[in-house]
Amino acid sequence: MTQASEANKQAREANYDGLIGPTHNYGGLSAGNLASARNAGLIASPRAAALQGLGKMKMMADMGFVQGILPPQARPDIPMLRALGYGGNARDMMASAWQHDSGLMRNLYSASSMWAANAATVSPSADCKDGRLHLTPANLSTLLHRSIEHEQTGRALRAAFPFARVHDALPMQARYSDEGAANHVRLSRSRGAQGVELFVYGRAIGDNAATDFPARQSLDASRAIARLHGVVPGRTVFARQSAKAINAGAFHNDVVCVGALETLFYHQHGFDDNAAMRCDIIAAADGLFDPIFVEVPEAEVPLADAITAYLFNSMLVQVPGEGRLTLIAPLETQEMASTKAYCERLVASNGPIGAVKYVDVRQSMRNGGGPACLRLRVVLTDDELAQCNPDMLMNDAKYGQLCGWVSAHYREKLAPDDLRDPALMDESFSALDALTKILGLGSDFYPFQRAAG
Ligand code: SUG
Numbered sequence: 001m002t003q004a005s006e007a008n009k010q011a012r013e014a015n016y017d018g019l020i021g022p023t024h025n026y027g028g029l030s031a032g033n034l035a036s037a038r039n040a041g042l043i044a045s046p047r048a049a050a051l052q053g054l055g056k057m058k059m060m061a062d063m064g065f066v067q068g069i070l071p072p073q074a075r076p077d078i079p080m081l082r083a084l085g086y087g088g089n090a091r092d093m094m095a096s097a098w099q100h101d102s103g104l105m106r107n108l109y110s111a112s113s114m115w116a117a118n119a120a121t122v123s124p125s126a127d128c129k130d131g132r133l134h135l136t137p138a139n140l141s142t143l144l145h146r147s148i149e150h151e152q153t154g155r156a157l158r159a160a161f162p163f164a165r166v167h168d169a170l171p172m173q174a175r176y177s178d179e180g181a182a183n184h185v186r187l188s189r190s191r192g193a194q195g196v197e198l199f200v201y202g203r204a205i206g207d208n209a210a211t212d213f214p215a216r217q218s219l220d221a222s223r224a225i226a227r228l229h230g231v232v233p234g235r236t237v238f239a240r241q242s243a244k245a246i247n248a249g250a251f252h253n254d255v256v257c258v259g260a261l262e263t264l265f266y267h268q269h270g271f272d273d274n275a276a277m278r279c280d281i282i283a284a285a286d287g288l289f290d291p292i293f294v295e296v297p298e299a300e301v302p303l304a305d306a307i308t309a310y311l312f313n314s315m316l317v318q319v320p321g322e323g324r325l326t327l328i329a330p331l332e333t334q335e336m337a338s339t340k341a342y343c344e345r346l347v348a349s350n351g352p353i354g355a356v357k358y359v360d361v362r363q364s365m366r367n368g369g370g371p372a373c374l375r376l377r378v379v380l381t382d383d384e385l386a387q388c389n390p391d392m393l394m395n396d397a398k399y400g401q402l403c404g405w406v407s408a409h410y411r412e413k414l415a416p417d418d419l420r421d422p423a424l425m426d427e428s429f430s431a432l433d434a435l436t437k438i439l440g441l442g443s444d445f446y447p448f449q450r451a452a453g
Contacts, residue, residue: 010192010381010382010383011124011126011190011191011192011379011380011381011382012065012066012191012379012380012382012385013065013066013191013260013317013377013378013379013380014065014066014067014068014377014378014379014380014385014388015057015060015065015066015067015068015315015375015376015377015378016067016068016069016070016116016119016160016375016376016377016378016392017053017056017057017067017068017069017070017116017374017375017376018053018070018072018113018114018115018116018119018374018375018376019050019053019054019069019070019071019072019114019402019435020046020049020050020052020053020072020111020114020363020364021046021050021072021073021075021111021113021114021428021432022046022050022072022111022409022410022411022424022427022428022431022432023046023075023076023109023110023111023414023419023424023428024044024045024046024049024050024111024114024363024414025044025046025109025110025111025414025416025418025419026039026040026041026042026043026044026366026367026416027040027106027107027109027110027145027416028040028041029106029107029110029112029143029144029145030143030145030251030367030368031143031213031214032212032213032214032216032246032249032251033249033251033367033368034249034307034308034368035365035366035367035368036367036368039366039367041416042366043413043414043415044363044366044413044414044415045363045411045412045413045414046111046410046411046414047406047407047410047411047412048363048412049114049363049364050406050410051403051406052360052361052362052363052364053114053361053364053374054399054402054403054406055359055360056359056361056371056374057069057394057399058394058399059359060315060317060328060394061394061395061399063319063320064319064320064321065317065320066380066385066393067393067394068160068378068388068392068393068394069392069393069394069398069402069439070113070116070119070153070156070157070160070376070392071156071432071435071436071439071441071445072111072113072114072432072435073111073113073149073152073153074152074428074429074432074446074447074448075108075109075110075111075428076094076105076108076109076425077108077148078090078093078425078447078448078451079447080108080148081093081094081097081108084097084104090425090448091422091425094422094425095422098420104144105419105420106145106416106419107144107145107148108145108148109419109424110145110146112145112146112149112367113149113152113153114364114369114374115182115364115369115373115374116373116374116375116376117180117181117182117252117254117372117373117374117375117376118138118140118146118149118179118180118181118182118252118373119137119138119149119153119156119157119180119181119376120135120136120137120138120153120157120166120180120181120376121135121136121138121178121180121181121184121225121229122134122135122181122184122376122377122378122379123135123186123197123229123230123231124186124191124192124195124378124379124380125379125381125384126188126192126193126194126195126379127186127194127195127197127229127231127232127235128229128230128231129230129231129232130165130230132163132164132165133161133163133164133165133378133379133380133384134164134165134167134228134229134230135157135161135164135165135166135167135378136166136167136168136169136170136178136180136225136228136229137149137150137151137153137154137157137166137167137168137169137180138150138153138169138178138179138180139169139170139171139172139176139177139178139221140178140179140180141172141173141174141176141177141178142177142179142214142216143214143216147172150169151169152446152447154166154168154169155445156441159389159392159439159440159441159442159445160388160389160392161378161384161387161388161389162387162389163384163387164384167228170221170224170225174218175205175218175220175221176218176220176221176224177216177217177218177221178217178218178221178222178225179216179217179252180376181254181376181377182252182253182254182372182373183199183200183201183202183216183217183222183241183252183253183254184197184198184199184200184222184225185197185198185200185253185257185258185259185264186198186259186377186379187259187260187261187262187263187264187281187285187289187291188261188262188288188289189261189262189288189289190261191261191379192379192381193288193289194232194235194288195235195288196235196236196237196281196284196285196288196291197226197231197235197236197237198236198237198239198259198264198277198281199222199223199225199226199236199237199238199239200217200222200238200239200240200241200253200257200271201215201217201218201219201221201222201238201239201240201241202215202216202217202218202240202241202246203215203217203218203219204218204219204220204240205218205219205220210243211243211246211247212246212247213246213247213249213251214251215241215243215246216251216252217241217252217253219238219240222238223238234284235284235285235288236284237277237280237281237284239271239272239273239276239277239280240271240272240273241253241256241270241271241272242269242270242271242272243272244269244303245267245269245270245271245303248269248303248304248307249304249307250270250303250307251368252373253270254312254313254372254373255306255307255310255312255313256269256270256303256306256307256312257270257271257312258312258313258314258315258316258327258372259316260316260317260318260325261318261325262289262290262291262292262352263291263292263293263294263316263325263352263353264281264291264292264293264294265294265296265312265316265327265353266293266294266295266296266312267295267296267298267301267303267306267312268295268296268297268298268303269298269303270312274295278291278293292351292352294346294351294352294353296311296342300338300342300345301338301339301342302338305336305338305339306339308332308336309330309332309333309335309336309338309339310329310330310332310333310365310370311329311333311336311339311342311343312372313330313370313371313372313373314327314328314329314330314333314356314370314371314372315327315328315371315372315375316328316353319355322354323354324352324353324354324355325352325353325354325355326353326354326355326356326357327343327346327353327355327356327357328356328357328358328359328371329343329356329357329358329359329370329371330358330359330360330361330362330365330370330371331358331359331360331362332362332365332370333356333358334358343356359371361374389439389440390440391438391439391440391441392439392440398438401438402438405431405434405435405438408431409427409430409431409434410431411424411427429446429448432446432448433446433448433449436449
């Protein structure tokens with residue numbers, strides 16, 4: 001065995017979750033995301049949301065996984081108000097924006113950076129020609145409230161992974177619209193071995209398979225990322241998400257598909273051409289591993305049920321010391337008859353998935369964000385892990401500190417009209433200022449900290 005492959009064996013998958021921010025609310029901002037539309041205007045609980053997210057992170061750390069924390073972004077986005085021509089101090093700008101364009105203010109208040117699966121596309125060092133970990137922050141150009149995330153996301157990723165190659169987001173243009181890891185799956189024999197990267201897109205330039213809802217990932221974006229990361233061309237697959245899935249509310253591929261190690265778990269209607277997708281993966285994996293496909297038939301779980309219950313927006317993980325995989329699904333999957341029964345059969349079968357565990361992330365789920373949306377998977381060798389920012393990793397002490405921080409700073413309830421309260425900005429910024437100390441981010445991490453200096 002070569003030295004390199006020996007070292008590769010020591011890699012593991014870390015999950016970096018987006019810490020849910022103090023302005024979490026139900027803004028109805030995401031066309032094509034059924035939960036966001038259905039729950040628009042509900043009263044949110046930022047505190048419960050953040051504690052649910054922290055509970056999931058703690059559970060993962062307790063199971064023996066490396067668990068990281070990505071900070072929320074500063075909201076409202078004051079620099080964006082200035083860029084749009086509002087003047088005066090922050091309160092003045094907000095007052096006139098609320099008066100002239102309340103929709104804009106609702107976008108600038110979104111806590112959407114919590115959905116870390118959209119933070120970036122990640123290619124582990126074992127897949128990249130230069131042997132480095134590559135990350136490209138997603139430009140999220142389809143929706144205004146998400147398009148303002150990428151710059152600060154890049155800053156957070158550079159703080160978390162100082163050794164990695166963190167690229168800039170792709171150009172902010174429809175041709176390159178990119179939603180990050182939510183449309184990307186990596187399959188491999190072991191974490192540290194070279195893998196196959198599956199890029200899933202919803203539309204290509206010049207095609208006319210129109211969808212009722214926006215197809216947020218373009219083929220050109222996926223191709224550009226594969227190039228930027230230097231992923232070996234023969235080991236990449238580009239597959240098209242089905243228009244049927246997008247029209248049914250699967251605004252990201254991770255609503256109908258999840259993969260881990262050799263296993264791809266997906267819905268019958270997830271892809272345009274399942275057989276071609278499987279053939280392409282088998283060819284790309286030749287000599288590396290034998291892919292295992294678990295296709296969920298429409299007859300057992302109708303697409304609409306899969307999307308409502310978020311069966312596939314689960315984390316598919318290999319618990320340290322266990323052979324078969326565990327699916328970490330939202331409680332909503334247990335509450336839907338078809339998905340619950342399917343999970344029972346899945347576990348009872350001899351397949352690659354041996355357990356299902358349910359977690360409560362209801363506050364996020366009401367905005368269309370399940371357990372998988374909340375995390376960014378990053379495969380790290382031991383060497384790389386040793387260079388990660390230790391303050392951004394979860395452990396018992398960090399969990400206690402962060403729960404205390406949430407309880408001290410977050411509102412119990414946030415109704416749509418509460419966003420008009422200028423005190424919310426002050427509360428949020430003072431919470432985030434305190435957070436920079438807990439996560440070792442420095443005193444110039446947020447734009448409001450830099451403006452003050
Ligand atoms: O982009 N929801 C997010 C949910 C993202 C889920 N992520 C993954 N599937 N990986 C979105 O649609 C709703 C915000 C609101 O309506 O207030 C929102 O942005």
